[in-house]
Amino acid sequence: MNSTRILIAGGDLRQAYLADVLCRTCAVETIGLDKIPNPPGPLPETALAALAAPDYLMLPVPAMSDDTYLNTPFSAKRIPIDEVLDCASAQTVILGGKISGTLAQKLKERNLSFIDYMEWEPLAVKNASVTAEAAVQIAMEELPVAIEGLPVLIIGYGRIGRLLLRKFSALGASCIVAARSPAARAWSEMEGAFSCDMTALIDGVERSRLIINTVPVCLLTKDILAHAREDCLLIDLASKPGGIDQAAAGAFGLHTIWALSLPGKVAPATAADILAKTIFEIDAERRNGHGTL
Amino acid sequence: MNSTRILIAGGDLRQAYLADVLCRTCAVETIGLDKIPNPPGPLPETALAALAAPDYLMLPVPAMSDDTYLNTPFSAKRIPIDEVLDCASAQTVILGGKISGTLAQKLKERNLSFIDYMEWEPLAVKNASVTAEAAVQIAMEELPVAIEGLPVLIIGYGRIGRLLLRKFSALGASCIVAARSPAARAWSEMEGAFSCDMTALIDGVERSRLIINTVPVCLLTKDILAHAREDCLLIDLASKPGGIDQAAAGAFGLHTIWALSLPGKVAPATAADILAKTIFEIDAERRNGHGTL
Amino acid sequence: MNSTRILIAGGDLRQAYLADVLCRTCAVETIGLDKIPNPPGPLPETALAALAAPDYLMLPVPAMSDDTYLNTPFSAKRIPIDEVLDCASAQTVILGGKISGTLAQKLKERNLSFIDYMEWEPLAVKNASVTAEAAVQIAMEELPVAIEGLPVLIIGYGRIGRLLLRKFSALGASCIVAARSPAARAWSEMEGAFSCDMTALIDGVERSRLIINTVPVCLLTKDILAHAREDCLLIDLASKPGGIDQAAAGAFGLHTIWALSLPGKVAPATAADILAKTIFEIDAERRNGHGTL
Amino acid sequence: MNSTRILIAGGDLRQAYLADVLCRTCAVETIGLDKIPNPPGPLPETALAALAAPDYLMLPVPAMSDDTYLNTPFSAKRIPIDEVLDCASAQTVILGGKISGTLAQKLKERNLSFIDYMEWEPLAVKNASVTAEAAVQIAMEELPVAIEGLPVLIIGYGRIGRLLLRKFSALGASCIVAARSPAARAWSEMEGAFSCDMTALIDGVERSRLIINTVPVCLLTKDILAHAREDCLLIDLASKPGGIDQAAAGAFGLHTIWALSLPGKVAPATAADILAKTIFEIDAERRNGHGTL
Known part of the structure; x- marks a missing residue:
């Protein structure tokens, strides 16, 4: 267990399996995954207020269900994206795939840095x-x-x-x-x-x-x-x-x-493994002082 | 269209697709397939009385649902196996797979000849x-x-x-x-x-x-x-x-x-094609004067 | 190194590589392989007189060049097969492939037991x-x-x-x-x-x-x-x-x-490995008290 | 047979097989291939003087054996590259692979157009x-x-x-x-x-x-x-x-x-087929009015 803190916000089975994989080595918090079916089953909800400045914030694909709310198909809650982004600090690395123009604009206004992992070639393969x-x-x-x-x-x-x-x-x-x-x-x-x-x-x-x-x-x-x-x-x-x-x-x-979006539907555990490996690779690059993916 | 007459009796989607394939070249009659879903859809029922001495009689796998009745999962009717066998003559070739001891005994008593196609190696492959x-x-x-x-x-x-x-x-x-x-x-x-x-x-x-x-x-x-x-x-x-x-x-x-019984369930049309080819091969052997499969 | 004594008699590169493999674990003697090219190079000749009752005697394929002599394409010497068989005792296991009628007769007359490894299915595959x-x-x-x-x-x-x-x-x-x-x-x-x-x-x-x-x-x-x-x-x-x-x-x-005889020609080291594994399997079977291959 | 005229100059078996393929549909002349072994065998030498302005000039890879002569490993003759280029007109398409700086300079001075087929991706694959x-x-x-x-x-x-x-x-x-x-x-x-x-x-x-x-x-x-x-x-x-x-x-x-240069050595006929197809593709492009490969 290292000290890396990861917030996994919303999404589908892939995000739930990702929490399952990452919690073996990192401190993981989740929101918007309270109605995930078995396996891996519903995940405990963290109070957003308690979540200051995680090292990583994992957004779902797509990140938003409309122009206001986080995409949370497996939650009864509606969580405004702004409340999620309020948790992030300048040091937080935000990861997601296929980011929309609206979200990109929000991130830019908040000076938050974002990586689109769908453009990371090994993950895409x-x-x-x-x-x-x-x-x-x-x-x-x-x-x-x-x-x-x-x-x-x-x-x-x-x-x-x-x-x-x-x-x-x-x-x-x-x-x-x-x-x-x-x-x-x-x-x-x-x-x-x-x-x-x-x-x-x-x-x-x-x-x-x-x-x-x-x-x-x-x-x-x-x-x-x-x-x-x-x-x-x-x-x-x-x-x-x-x-x-x-x-x-x-x-x-x-x-x-x-x-x-087949990977997350038919093989969510494999899709989560692929994503977890990508995060570790990105993390290694950052620790080695390389600025970009 | 040749003059070969085939009776397809009972069974599942594979038997229905078999009728669909064989009717392009032979005269096909069916019983016990009246509730087949689409595709290929329900098949018209022939009156048993009208069916004297077909060249081939195709039984399902397994042939019987118990010791008395034809196996007809896609029919509301219960058809006694004896009524089916009454149609056959000494010239009728009866084909089926995994014949039970009970049925083998019945066929023997009636002096009817039977081929278990599951023992025909190319079909098995x-x-x-x-x-x-x-x-x-x-x-x-x-x-x-x-x-x-x-x-x-x-x-x-x-x-x-x-x-x-x-x-x-x-x-x-x-x-x-x-x-x-x-x-x-x-x-x-x-x-x-x-x-x-x-x-x-x-x-x-x-x-x-x-x-x-x-x-x-x-x-x-x-x-x-x-x-x-x-x-x-x-x-x-x-x-x-x-x-x-x-x-x-x-x-x-x-x-x-x-x-x-996976072939009949997941790829019934392919399973029927395999069966149809086997029947044609058996038929060719018989016409060439070879006694056995 | 165990105490198993093996005599490898005549043949081609495959026999030479076989000696090379077996000598890591057994006591190996060779005859009729004195002109093997590099690698693995010529092998020292053992005096036949010194070779009483080896545990195994490996013959080449074919074993004889005519009705009298051992097949020794990589030796200047002509070695009568009878001199080779004189080394064997009733306990010696003689192994070879495609034994001729003449040799089979000789072995029978001497009460020597012989295994044709070409009939051992895994080796054949x-x-x-x-x-x-x-x-x-x-x-x-x-x-x-x-x-x-x-x-x-x-x-x-x-x-x-x-x-x-x-x-x-x-x-x-x-x-x-x-x-x-x-x-x-x-x-x-x-x-x-x-x-x-x-x-x-x-x-x-x-x-x-x-x-x-x-x-x-x-x-x-x-x-x-x-x-x-x-x-x-x-x-x-x-x-x-x-x-x-x-x-x-x-x-x-x-x-x-x-x-x-392609394996011995194009991939003699692999052919020898296959043969060595077969000998170990046969040996294991014999030690476990199974009489036959 | 169309009216396309092709000069194949020097090189190895690949060039000889290329002549063999192209002569089925085009008028082919060859120089520097007079000692090609069987098959396809030595090719007749054309007198350079007789060869005015072919549609295509096929050079070997590499084109020159030094700074002066055509590369002709299968000829006793030494043919100055300048004599070969003298045959070409402004309409001639010169094809070759891995052109050297020296040759590129010569071609430029003569205002001759050149295509390096090794850069044509399907050929490279x-x-x-x-x-x-x-x-x-x-x-x-x-x-x-x-x-x-x-x-x-x-x-x-x-x-x-x-x-x-x-x-x-x-x-x-x-x-x-x-x-x-x-x-x-x-x-x-x-x-x-x-x-x-x-x-x-x-x-x-x-x-x-x-x-x-x-x-x-x-x-x-x-x-x-x-x-x-x-x-x-x-x-x-x-x-x-x-x-x-x-x-x-x-x-x-x-x-x-x-x-x-393995293709020309181990599978010259296939290498020639690949080259012939490439020439036809280039030719089709040119006839369709596309300027470049």
């Missing part, structure tokens, strides 16, 4: 692995057919696309990767896929029983979706605005799942 | 793949951690064990295979596992967050289970009597899932 | 892995094209076929497995191959740049070879009589390699 | 795959042990490192990846390796029987190499100055191979 695994789980649950032998179209070959190919092809799926960049296509072929560029998307769509999009641009337009098999499952992993014309998909009767 | 995939799905659903990095113990290295290793290690799990035969252990090592014999089972149990049993002998006794982590998930894929002392597992508070 | 790896090496050396993307036909899906598929497909080759048994074909598909039965061999032959045979039956006849690409490489891993009509292959100008 | 495969071949040839079970240290996780991990771990090696960047380490772990940062290099060096360097910085210094096993094989794939202190390695008696 590990989260991408959990996300890809979650997509496998969704496909298994939603399709009446096995992954073995399944024709799959993966759109995009960034972090998540690369890990989707790895996992689906390891399970025996036959994967096509659609990517704009010739280099990405060359990589996907070296890693076991057939590949096509975006102009050949229709071909890939026609053949596939499962289509997974990872690109935050609307590539699966009405014209393209018109070529999909009627029993095709569409999974969109791209953040807003997503890559599927949902209205068109609905009109064609295609089963579409827009799956966001 | 493909079913094993679907079963192993289903175990992955269960692990993903039940565990709050990812498969990537998960310590897994696989007990037995027969058909299912071999495919479990393939799938779990492809997803990044760290697998130990426990097997009695030195040859099986050598194979599992060549295919990426650590291996141990049954005398070292305790070691494997202690390290694992997930234990999957495939051996129909009670190897996970109270003494062995005493060494399991409290957050360990146990999945038993072995048919009766299973390989886990359920009472002991319960007493230790271990989460245990006894998962049987 | 590990040797098969080294053999499959050696086939990869040969293909890399002989072909001006990469394995990545190479169309490969693997004939047979026994131990070696299964490991050939694993290694070649892992390196990005596109593999067809030809096998007679439907179960073998089902397995090869589950493990990533396209499969065909022997009646479709011509198709597979036509498409492939590399054909590897593992079946000791002449399947690649003149009629079949007539369909091979002229730049096709043929590797025959089957023991006598092999599976390729060598005369026909020659007449068609096809590049053919008949590769036997 | 495919070449990296062939290079990684060649490293597997070298390891198989040089080591008396199998890749299966081999402890391997891979230094660097760029293009080649990533493909080395893929191929070696697929063959059953146990791989450690040493990389400076936390993101690279996270990726290598997701792709099956253990990873370490450069400060832990000694640990990785101590455990490994094979060390492959891909980083063009001298990381394997005398101090580090002092920890290597005496039977360790070192393969350096990094271009000048390489990453191994060769003098220190020699003093320690370590077997070191500095392997450069």
Whole structure:
């Protein structure tokens, strides 16, 4: 047990498991996690007033439910974000992911320093692995057919696309990767896929029983979706605005799942482990006198 | 469309999807599938009286719900097995899996010929793949951690064990295979596992967050289970009597899932495809004058 | 160092590395290995007269170069097998692989007990892995094209076929497995191959740049070879009589390699390790009072 | 056959196979390839004077053997580079890899346009795959042990490192990846390796029987190499100055191979195919009016 003091404020199972991991080595306080289901179960609420200047303040993703309150889906309480920020001192390191403009402005006005851990590459890679695994789980649950032998179209070959190919092809799926960049296509072929560029998307769509999009641009337009098999499952992993014309998909009767924030939902303990390791890495960097992540 | 006439009697989604596949090329009649959910949806009931001497009669697994009635979980009707068998002639090929002694006796008395397709090796291999995939799905659903990095113990290295290793290690799990035969252990090592014999089972149990049993002998006794982590998930894929002392597992508070007949449950369309291909193979053999499967 | 006394007689680099491994724990004597190249280098010759009743006598594979002499490719000496066997007592365990009828007869007449380690399944599996790896090496050396993307036909899906598929497909080759048994074909598909039965061999032959045979039956006849690409490489891993009509292959100008006893040639140190482990296992069994391997 | 005219000047087997591929669709002339061994065999020499203004001029890698002559390892002739460049017109596209400062200066003075295809990412990825495969071949040839079970240290996780991990771990090696960047380490772990940062290099060096360097910085210094096993094989794939202190390695008696330009040596036909595809892509881009690669 070291003397590091951490406040974990709001959020979902991931934040609760994070408290569970960190309390083995640090002094952890929690707010807004009083209705977490088992396991790990509800966490004791700290009185905000008692919490002066923690070393770290962990915010949820997203941090706020609207422009005023902390995002607390597992609490009956409504906690104004300002009350949370009142605890922080100039020495407190605030960590969160996908910070909004509103919150960034608040932090700036208060002269508080903030790290967006979603931009810490090793964390992003590990989260991408959990996300890809979650997509496998969704496909298994939603399709009446096995992954073995399944024709799959993966759109995009960034972090998540690369890990989707790895996992689906390891399970025996036959994967096509659609990517704009010739280099990405060359990589996907070296890693076991057939590949096509975006102009050949229709071909890939026609053949596939499962289509997974990872690109935050609307590539699966009405014209393209018109070529999909009627029993095709569409999974969109791209953040807003997503890559599927949902209205068109609905009109064609295609089963579409827009799956966001998967790590915290399907593997919250792993997501918390990843986050805890990241915090320790950031902490080590700071103690070594490096100013930035 | 050929002139082959097939009667599909009772059973679950797999039988319903089988009707769906076979009706593209054969004349298919169904009974006891009137409450199948979507997809593929309820199937029309044929009057038994109208069904004289089909070429094939497909029975469910298991064929009977007790000593008298056809197994019809998706029908409100109770259909005596004798009424079903009355339809068959000496030329009818009856197919089913895991036939009971009672049914075998009935068939013998009626001079009807029967094939147990579960003993047709290619079908067994493909079913094993679907079963192993289903175990992955269960692990993903039940565990709050990812498969990537998960310590897994696989007990037995027969058909299912071999495919479990393939799938779990492809997803990044760290697998130990426990097997009695030195040859099986050598194979599992060549295919990426650590291996141990049954005398070292305790070691494997202690390290694992997930234990999957495939051996129909009670190897996970109270003494062995005493060494399991409290957050360990146990999945038993072995048919009766299973390989886990359920009472002991319960007493230790271990989460245990006894998962049987997985292909028909998690991937009924694939399970039906496998079955349809098997029927076509059997049919081809018979037309070529080969007497047996 | 224990008191076990081992005589290693004749053979190739594998026997020399075996001496190298065993001498760390046992008293090892060698004959017929005086011209072994570096590493591990020539071994000192023991006078046969000095060698009464070793615990183990390791013979090479094959044991004899003709009907009279020990097989000693790395010695200038010619050593009559009878002189070697004169060293053995009734307590000596004689180990070798692929014993000939002539030698078996000699041993029987002398009442000496013999174990053919090539029939010890775990050793056979590990040797098969080294053999499959050696086939990869040969293909890399002989072909001006990469394995990545190479169309490969693997004939047979026994131990070696299964490991050939694993290694070649892992390196990005596109593999067809030809096998007679439907179960073998089902397995090869589950493990990533396209499969065909022997009646479709011509198709597979036509498409492939590399054909590897593992079946000791002449399947690649003149009629079949007539369909091979002229730049096709043929590797025959089957023991006598092999599976390729060598005369026909020659007449068609096809590049053919008949590769036997690969483990001792390409990875002698690993082959020796495998053999040493096998001896220790056999020894453990014998000390535990089990009479047989 | 289209009307594109291509001059292939000097170089190794890759250039010869390139001529072999391109002559199916283009008008190809060659110089400096008159002593190429079979296959594909010596190529006819074109008189330079006859070659006015080809559409493409393919130079070897490196282009020059010194400051004056074309690099022609497979020709008895010495051909001044100036005579080759005299053939080119302002419309000729000159392609080559790793152009030297001297040659760049010459081209600039003559107002000739030049493309370095080694900077075309898809070509670089495919070449990296062939290079990684060649490293597997070298390891198989040089080591008396199998890749299966081999402890391997891979230094660097760029293009080649990533493909080395893929191929070696697929063959059953146990791989450690040493990389400076936390993101690279996270990726290598997701792709099956253990990873370490450069400060832990000694640990990785101590455990490994094979060390492959891909980083063009001298990381394997005398101090580090002092920890290597005496039977360790070192393969350096990094271009000048390489990453191994060769003098220190020699003093320690370590077997070191500095392997450069592998694609053209071990898989010249594949290397030529990759190059031909790149030329067609560049050509398509140019015809579409895009100015650059």
